[in-house]
Structures are given as structure tokens and as C-alpha cells.
Amino acid sequence: MKNIFNKHTFIKSLVIIPSFFIASLSINSCSNDFLDQPSTNTSDTESVFQSLDTADIYVQGCYRGIVPTEMYYQLGAGDTVVHSAEDGTTNNSKYNICNYFYDAKTPYTLTGVYSVMYASIERTNIAISGLSKLPESTRRNALLAEVKALRAFCYYNLIRVYGDVPAVWIPLVEADPNDPNTLYPKRSPRDGIYDRIIADMQETVNDLPATGTTGERLTKSSGNALLARIALYAAGYSLRWDLNTGTPGTMSRRSDAARVRELYQIADNAAAAVITGGTASLVQAQGGKSGFEAMWFNFCQRKFAVSNPEMLWHIAEYGPNTNSAFGVYAMEGSRGGTYGSRKALQFILPSYYLSFRPGDTRRDVSCTSYSVYFLNTGAATDTWVNAGTTYSCILPGKFRMGWGIAPQAADQRNLNIPIIRYADVLLMYAETQNYLNNGPTAAGTAALMQVRTRAGIGSFAAPTGQQAFDDAIVQERKWEFAGEFNLRTDLIRMNRIASEINATKQAMKNLSDRTGAYAATPIYRLYKLQKNSQVYGDPILQVPYVDLTNPAQIAAVQAVPTASSGYAAYQTTLRGIATANGMTVAADDKFYPTNMFQAYTSTFNGNARKAAGFVGGFNQLQIGAIIYTKPTASSENGGKYPDWIEGNGDGLFYGFVPNKTELLPFASASAGHPLVDNPNLSQLPGY
Numbered sequence: 001m002k003n004i005f006n007k008h009t010f011i012k013s014l015v016i017i018p019s020f021f022i023a024s025l026s027i028n029s030c031s032n033d034f035l036d037q038p039s040t041n042t043s044d045t046e047s048v049f050q051s052l053d054t055a056d057i058y059v060q061g062c063y064r065g066i067v068p069t070e071m072y073y074q075l076g077a078g079d080t081v082v083h084s085a086e087d088g089t090t091n092n093s094k095y096n097i098c099n100y101f102y103d104a105k106t107p108y109t110l111t112g113v114y115s116v117m118y119a120s121i122e123r124t125n126i127a128i129s130g131l132s133k134l135p136e137s138t139r140r141n142a143l144l145a146e147v148k149a150l151r152a153f154c155y156y157n158l159i160r161v162y163g164d165v166p167a168v169w170i171p172l173v174e175a176d177p178n179d180p181n182t183l184y185p186k187r188s189p190r191d192g193i194y195d196r197i198i199a200d201m202q203e204t205v206n207d208l209p210a211t212g213t214t215g216e217r218l219t220k221s222s223g224n225a226l227l228a229r230i231a232l233y234a235a236g237y238s239l240r241w242d243l244n245t246g247t248p249g250t251m252s253r254r255s256d257a258a259r260v261r262e263l264y265q266i267a268d269n270a271a272a273a274v275i276t277g278g279t280a281s282l283v284q285a286q287g288g289k290s291g292f293e294a295m296w297f298n299f300c301q302r303k304f305a306v307s308n309p310e311m312l313w314h315i316a317e318y319g320p321n322t323n324s325a326f327g328v329y330a331m332e333g334s335r336g337g338t339y340g341s342r343k344a345l346q347f348i349l350p351s352y353y354l355s356f357r358p359g360d361t362r363r364d365v366s367c368t369s370y371s372v373y374f375l376n377t378g379a380a381t382d383t384w385v386n387a388g389t390t391y392s393c394i395l396p397g398k399f400r401m402g403w404g405i406a407p408q409a410a411d412q413r414n415l416n417i418p419i420i421r422y423a424d425v426l427l428m429y430a431e432t433q434n435y436l437n438n439g440p441t442a443a444g445t446a447a448l449m450q451v452r453t454r455a456g457i458g459s460f461a462a463p464t465g466q467q468a469f470d471d472a473i474v475q476e477r478k479w480e481f482a483g484e485f486n487l488r489t490d491l492i493r494m495n496r497i498a499s500e501i502n503a504t505k506q507a508m509k510n511l512s513d514r515t516g517a518y519a520a521t522p523i524y525r526l527y528k529l530q531k532n533s534q535v536y537g538d539p540i541l542q543v544p545y546v547d548l549t550n551p552a553q554i555a556a557v558q559a560v561p562t563a564s565s566g567y568a569a570y571q572t573t574l575r576g577i578a579t580a581n582g583m584t585v586a587a588d589d590k591f592y593p594t595n596m597f598q599a600y601t602s603t604f605n606g607n608a609r610k611a612a613g614f615v616g617g618f619n620q621l622q623i624g625a626i627i628y629t630k631p632t633a634s635s636e637n638g639g640k641y642p643d644w645i646e647g648n649g650d651g652l653f654y655g656f657v658p659n660k661t662e663l664l665p666f667a668s669a670s671a672g673h674p675l676v677d678n679p680n681l682s683q684l685p686g687y
């Protein structure tokens with residue numbers, strides 16, 4: 001039997017391994033269904049692969065930690081939809097990476113993605129080697145297909161973050177210690193890596209089980225969905241440069257156009273296999289909820305029997321042993337009470353919030369215009385409310401705290417990490433059909449319209465021209481996938497990141513000035529005072545409100561009394577305005593107007609909340625302070641754009657440099673960083 005640790009005393013530099021290699025052989029499962037399984041002796045992998053039962057446990061362990069925190073906390077923003085609301089100043093890693101400002105020798109780069117992905121690749125390489133030595137059988141072939149897909153997923157993540165990366169295809173114990181490439185592997189061309197992992201999946205995807213008991217493990221439908229996604233990335237645009245010369249790169253596709261078309265066809269076939277497979281579908285309206293809301297509410301509630309037909313693959317995060325910080329950052333924020341105190345550290349750009357068409361049910365699921373706070377001091381007897389916010393602090397909504405189930409601790413949300421949904425398959429299929437046929441087909445249009453119809457905008461017809469249809473898919477992906485951690489790199493592979501960033505920056509300036517498309521955007525919103533039930537599983541979607549456009553009504557809400565003696569009469573006026581705008585109003589309901597273009601903490605907004613019962617004006621939110629204290633309108637900022645929109649070197653996307661920042665550099669500040677530990681790694685040009 002082989003003692004792998006004795007053979008690995010020399011491999012410190014390969015993938016920043018020393019601290020996590022032991023973890024790479026831990027067989028504790030990723031799923032709550034498997035957490036009680038025993039660990040296998042980490043010094044003897046041969047015994048693991050003498051039995052399909054123990055091999056199966058090992059494969060389950062390959063899922064664990066496969067999505068590092070950085071993938072959503074750092075790279076889940078900066079996509080022209082989700083933005084960083086980190087506390088303190090704008091001089092922190094999350095805010096800078098969100099805005100494409102990073103450097104190899106500062107904290108503003110990523111190291112976790114690199115190390116975690118290669119740890120996972122080592123685990124899968126061990127499994128592939130071990131399983132390949134077992135006799136063929138249906139179960140063995142399914143396990144082999146599973147770990148090959150997981151390895152492909154890891155390389156896909158590495159390439160979309162770093163571009164060309166080292167290719168490691170065998171376990172370290174099987175590598176030649178005298179080969180310099182074992183110790184210090186160089187970058188390998190991404191096209192070769194893509195070709196290999198795609199070929200692996202093409203050969204084995206049909207060996208995956210047709211169905212599964214949980215969406216936490218890959219099946220034939222989720223495997224094909226992943227294959228389609230990776231093939232589209234392989235065919236798409238990315239920042240490319242000559243690895244031999246290190247000359248500046250450019251955004252381009254691979255040079256062999258025939259292979260690009262082949263990759264689109266592979267993606268098309270894989271997406272079609274999911275669509276025709278009969279096991280996947282979009283969640284539809286139920287229980288008074290729209291289909292989109294029902295999908296996400298039930299996913300957060302872990303009612304996977306409802307969500308799994310659409311949520312094809314999600315990573316298990318449950319209980320004290322397997323629970324990441326996922327979902328702690330992208331939510332509505334809460335101060336005290338049942339949910340504890342947890343700040344939302346990401347927010348939604350108001351240009352995105354205002355982009356939805358009337359009737360689109362996705363807006364109020366993906367975006368929340370409230371945060372959970374208390375009326376008085378936060379004592380146990382206090383009243384918690386869903387406090388309506390301003391345009392500068394619209395918050396992520398798909399993973400809101402109140403929708404979940406009670407966690408073991410504040411940073412353990414029991415919230416699985418979504419990887420791929422059937423809606424993604426439909427939009428990928430619409431995209432491949434458009435590309436392969438030089439314009440939209442009936443089948444591709446039908447796929448797009450399935451997504452729109454479920455969203456409530458089925459009357460919004462699909463374009464008929466190729467470019468217009470491609471543009472429509474870009475926008476549809478933004479409406480559909482906000483906060484699901486792929487939009488940033490989706491825009492890059494579609495060669496839209498620069499144009500979308502420029503358009504968003506201009507849109508935010510127009511909104512700030514209330515010009516162009518935003519000339520008639522209502523300034524005042526009348527929120528209803530809404531208590532928060534402080535129970536997990538609260539189905540709250542949004543705080544009831546009306547946007548005010550009637551000049552007389554606006555003048556009335558502006559007349560906020562400065563003394564409590566005027567509050568009763570003011571509330572009578574507000575109830576009349578709410579009733580006139582179609583709201584159902586009870587005699588004891590209270591309301592508060594909000595100037596949506598001012599900061600949440602403005603004098604007017606604070607006084608208006610006082611009139612509804614907020615002690616002291618309630619001038620705090622559980623959101624990063626760099627955003628909720630800021631206005632949106634230039635007129636509220638001395639005629640200048642607020643610094644979060646266009647600041648002195650730190651406005652929206654201030655670090656974006658085309659043909660450079662589409663990829664991240666390898667960190668090189670200290671030991672443990674790839675470029676320090678591996679002298680054969682080359683840096684991204686420009687750093």
C-alpha cells in the first residue's frame with residue numbers, strides 16, 4: 001500500500017498545497033445526507049478504490065468546498081448588476097475587485113480561487129485514477145463521469161478568472177518528482193485544457209444517472225447543462241496573450257473558427273439534451289407566488305422537491321460540518337432580533353432595478369428595497385420592521401435571510417450554493433441556435449420566450465435579427481441571473497463587458513441627473529410601515545409602496561411635521577394619498593414618504609420616518625456605510641455626481657482597463673501566492 005504523504009514532501013510549490021492537501025483527501029461528504037459517513041484513512045487511497053462503496057463516499061467528498069467564498073463574495077459583483085457595499089472606506093479588497101482595481105502585490109487580488117480549485121483538481125485526479133483501475137460497471141462509469149465533470153468545473157473556474165493556467169491531469173503521487181513541470185508547472189494554453197475537459201464530458205456525460213435523489217450531485221441533465229456552459233466559454237471571448245513573449249493581450253476568440261463553431265454545436269446539443277430529456281422544467285406560479293418567487297423561496301427553504309426541476313445543480317451547505325459563508329453577504333441586512341445582526345455587503349445598482357419591464361416578476365425577487373431594523377432600541381420587546389430604502393441601497397433578494405430556515409449560527413445559513421438552473425439552459429440554447437443559424441430559429445425563440453413568459457413578460461416579443469436577438473439574450477441573462485455569480489464572466493465571454501460597463505456608468509449619471517430615460521423617474525415613494533414577523537420562512541416579498549407623481553400629493557408628503565403633535569394629522573393625509581393610489585389601507589396603518597434620490601440618512605427621510613414611529617429618525621441600516629449614507633442625485637450632492645457613481649478615482653468601475661482587467665493577475669506579494677511559490681508561472685501582461 002502506498003503512503004502518499006511520504007511521496008509528497010517535495011510538492012510544496014505545485015498548487016500551494018501544504019495546508020490543504022490533507023483536506024483534499026477528506027472523505028466527509030458535501031451533503032447533509034452524507035455527513036455522518038466515516039472518514040477514510042488519508043494515507044492509503046488504494047484501499048478507498050478497492051470498493052465502489054468507499055469510492056462513492058470519496059466522490060461525494062470531491063464536492064466539498066468546490067465553490068470558495070471568493071467566487072461569490074469577490075467575483076459575484078462588478079457585473080453591472082451587483083456592486084460592493086463593504087463597510088469602512090472604498091479602500092478594501094471587495095470594493096476594489098468589484099471595480100476591477102487590483103494588482104498582484106496588493107491585497108486586491110484573489111488567492112483562494114487558485115488554491116481551492118487545485119485542491120479540488122487533486123482530489124478529482126486521485127478519484128479518476130482510482131476509478132479507472134476498477135472494472136467497468138454502470139456504477140463505476142457513473143462515478144468516473146461525475147469526477148471528470150467536477151474536474152472540468154474546476155478548470156472552467158480557473159480559466160474564467162486567470163486565463164491560461166497550469167494543467168495537472170494526474171495525481172501528484174503519480175507524477176515524476178524529477179520532472180521540473182511537477183514542481184513548477186507553467187501556464188498551459190486554455191484552449192487545450194478546454195478541449196480536454198469537454199472531450200472528457202462528451203465521452204462520459206451519458207454515464208451519469210438520469211435522475212438523482214438530490215440536486216446536490218450531478219445527473220445527466222445537470223452534466224449536460226454544465227457541458228453546454230463550458231463549451232460556450234471555450235467558444236467565447238477571453239483575454240488572450242502570447243505566453244512566450246508576454247506581449248499585451250486582446251479580447252478575442254480562439255483563432256480556429258471551425259472549432260468555435262464545433263463548440264457552439266456541442267453546447268447546442270448538450271442544451272437540447274436537457275430540454276428534451278423530460279426531467280427539467282421551470283418552476284411555475286404556486287401558492288400565490290409567481291414562478292420565479294416560488295423557485296427562490298422554496299430553494300431558500302430547502303424544499304428541493306419544488307426547486308430541483310429547475311435548480312439542476314447546487315452545492316450542499318447544511319449543518320455545523322458543511323456550511324460556508326455563502327448567503328451571508330448577498331441579502332437584505334438585519335439588525336438584531338431572530339436573524340441576528342448581519343450587514344448586507346452587496347447592493348443592486350438602481351439602473352438595474354429600474355431596467356425591468358412593467359409586470360416582470362423577477363425584479364422584486366432579485367432586488368429588495370427594504371432592510372430589517374427595529375423601531376426603538378432593539379430590546380427584546382421592540383418592533384422589527386422592513387424598512388424601505390432609497391435608490392442608493394437596493395439590496396439582493398434571492399437569498400434574503402427571512403426566506404431561509406433557522407441556522408446553527410449567524411454565519412451558517414443552511415443555504416445551498418446554486419450552480420446552474422434550467423433557465424440558463426434555455427437561454428444558452430437560444431444563444432447557440434442564433435449563432436449556428438445566423439439568426440434566431442423557432443426553437444431558439446421558443447426557449448427565450450419560455451423564460452420571459454414565466455417572468456410575466458410573455459407579451460414582450462423576441463427580436464428577429466441575429467444581432468438584436470443576441471442583444472436580447474444579454475439583457476435577459478441580466479434580468480434572470482442577478483446575484484448568481486456568473487454574470488461578470490458571462491459578459492466577458494460574450495465580449496460585452498466593456499460596452500455594458502460604459503452603458504451602466506452613463507445610465508447611472510443619467511439617473512443621477514434625472515435625464516434621458518430617467519427624466520420621469522419618480523423622486524418620492526410612499527412606503528407603508530410594515531412589521532417584520534421575525535420568523536424564518538417569512539414569505540415577505542416587498543414593502544408595499546406607491547411611487548408618487550401627482551404634484552399635489554408630492555407637496556403634501558413634503559410637509560413633514562417637525563413636532564410629534566402634527567404626526568396624527570400627517571398620517572391621515574398619507575393614508576388618503578395611499579388610498580387614492582389604489583392601496584388597501586386600514587385605520588391604524590402608518591406610512592412614510594422617502595426621497596429616493598437622497599441618502600437614507602437625509603434630514604427629510606429621517607423626519608418622515610419619525611412621523612411613522614421610528615425613534616430618532618432611524619438613520620442607520622444594516623448595509624455597508626459607504627453606500628446607505630450617500631445620495632443618488634447630483635442635485636443632492638452640490639451639483640456633482642456622488643463619489644460612488646463618479647468619484648475621485650473610486651467611482652463605478654474605476655479600475656476597469658480594457659484588454660487587461662478582464663482577468664485577474666496571479667498574486668505575488670508573499671509566500672503562499674502562486675507567483676511567489678512557482679517561479680515558472682508567468683504574470684498577466686500589464687502587471
